[in-house]
Amino acid sequence: MQTITTTEALAEFCAKAKAQPYVTVDTEFLRERTYWSKLCLVQLAIPPAKDGEAVLVDPLAEGLDLAPLHDLFRHEATVKVFHAARQDLEIFFVEAGLFPKPLFDTQVAAMVCGFGEQVGYETLVRKVARQQLDKTSRFTDWSRRPLTDAQKTYAIxxxxHLRVIYEFLSKELRKSGREEWVHEEEEILLNPETYITRPEEAWLRVKTRTTTGRFLAVVRELARFREGYAQNKNIPRSRIFKDDALLELASTKPVNFDELNKSRLLLREARRGDIADGIITAVKAGLECKPEDFPEVPDEDQQLQVNTALADLLRVLLKAKSEETGVAAKLIASSSDxxxxxxxxRDVPALSGWRQEVFGHDALRLAKGELALTAAGAAVRLVPV
Known part of the structure; x- marks a missing residue:
């Protein structure tokens, strides 16, 4: 089991990978104590599955430059295969400003190929590769050196096994003609907007039942400060103050240190220094916000006038379509959809792209009263009206 610790060795392996149709990729990282993920290990393997080469790359090794890996990621002739790629892609986008292309995400492909919703790697290894995984090293500290043999075995x-899974799933997709469905989903993963968090938009993730303009203006400014501070200091936003404390501050609106210290939910570290100053400044900015500049709750977050009977019928239709196509229901349409x-x-993901073909067309017919659902034993049938 080779561990690469020099730029020269990494370049040599990446040159081999460029001559292959695909390379499988995974990472190990830490994020518990930071805002941005800390990359601790990169695992790579090339075909053939039985005797192909697999290596560990140590990005913490002194003097190692990941430029050859980044160059491999740009190499369009070699598919980069990940499982549940989102967190891995975020690391490379933040650190190097790039995405591995072309991409193949085996979790997305498995959901299209009938393996259920958000199927785990361990499940695919067992069902496709007919192997068992030892997961005991999963939550170890990947930043500590030297790595143990158990960690290396787990990581590799x-x-x-991902090679076998990729070859199986890619074959299944070619047979079913659903390759484009997977590509559509992967385009979302390869969109920079998926990973960019702008401080001025951070308030949109704060869940609150109060939607008055002034309250939301203070929420926006507090969330803006917290997000910017977390990014600049590279610490988790929860270490600054949590959402419940943010909402309390938006309600009490402290404008000096005495008022701030009356908070029940604020962490001790947030009651002094830069954080305390930032909170007071943010509250004042929210209170001084002009009514015409109040934040507006996005349309999708407003109270929808949902036809509950139609929503129930749509859930039955979704279940029927999922069973008919073998595609995970959550991939076709969310509960919110x-x-x-x-x-x-009608500006709903379930009504566009491949989902329109699988579900959206009939969903609209059902909504218009042009389609009825009947039960025939355990099956659901669609009847034109």
Whole structure:
């Protein structure tokens, strides 16, 4: 089991990978104590599955430059295969400003190929590669050196079995003609907007039942400060103050240190220094916000006038379509999609792309009263009206 610790060795392996049709990739990282993920290990494997080469790359090794790996990621002739790629892609986008292309995500492909919703790697290894994984090293500290043999064995298994899974799933997709469906989903993963968090938009992730303009203006400014501070200091936003404390501050609106210290939910570290100053400044900015500049709750977050009977019928239709196509229901349409359709909304992901073909067309017919659902034993049948 080779561990690469020099730029020269990494360049040599990446040159081999460029001559292959695909390379499987995984990472190990830490994020518990930072805002951005800390890359601790990269695993790579090339075909053939039985005797192909697999390596560990140590990005913490002194003097190692990941430029050859980044160059491999740009090499269009070699498919980069990940499982559940989102967190891995975020690391490379943040650190190097790039995405591995072309991409193949085996979790997305498995959901299209009938393996259920958000199927785990361990399940695919067992069902496709007919192997068992030892997951005991999963939550170890990957930043500590030297790595143990158990850690290395665990890490390398995440890319060696992935070769068999990729070859199986890619073959299944070619047979079913659903390759484009997977590509559509992967385009979302390869969109920079998926990973960019702008401080001025951070308030949109804060869940609150209060939607008055002034309250939301203070929420926006507090969330803006917290996000910017977390990014600049590279610490988790929860270490600054949590959402419940943010909402408390938006309600009490402290404008000096005495008022701030009356908070029940604020962490001790947030009651002094830069964080305390930032909170007070943010609250004042929210209080001084002009009414015409108040934040507006996005349309999808407003109280929808959902036709509950239609929403229930759409759920039955979705289940029927999922069983008919073998595609995971959550991949076809979310619960929010169904409610929005039942409320008369049409700017819904389930009504576009491959989902329109699988589900959206009939969902709209059902909503218009042009389609009825009947039960025939355990099956659901669609009857034109």
């Amino acid at each position: 298994a995440d890319v060696t 169904l409610d929005r359709i039942a409320a008369g909304k």
